[in-house]
Amino acid sequence: MPADRASAAAHIARVQGRGVALEAEFAYAASKRVLTVGYRLHNLGDGPLAVFDRGDRHAVATGRQKAGAIAAPTVQTESGDVSLSHAAPPLPRPAPTLPPTPLAIRVPAGAETAGRFEFAIPGADAPKRLRWCLGVATFEDGDFIAPESVGEVEIWRASFAVAERQQLVCTPWFDIAANAFAGQ
16 A cells, blocks of 8 residues: 555544444644544444434524534543543533533434534643544434424434433544554
């Protein structure tokens, strides 16, 4: 494989979960400390999936999130590692007056969805490793209400029950010094 193709392959991770396949491409700009993630999720199952990359209803209602757009991921840091996540959060305790109701898109069986986002890594120190996780769940009609079309995207409000049964599909760690996913 030519060097430029090998380099590009080092930036692409392919992972599988129960009934899903995720392909994610990372581009990290060290000078700006910005990670760009492009992804494609394939529904390999027999039924529709909910994909939790659209944030929450409270953020949309308050103008912090544009309806239908991919939300900013949540971030966790530990010992120089940064883990980003798009997932349905559990209901906070105590429950706020306006809870952050998870938003999802519905991906039919055999279909796929794609997205792209940029994220500025917080903190003063550059991360050692990065990874990204995407929450998905079986789309069960009783857990999703109030579909809203935003352009070509249909957004559903999810019950907080899906937070407990979603699966997180995570990329391997992306090593900043090697500029590649672990094991590649």
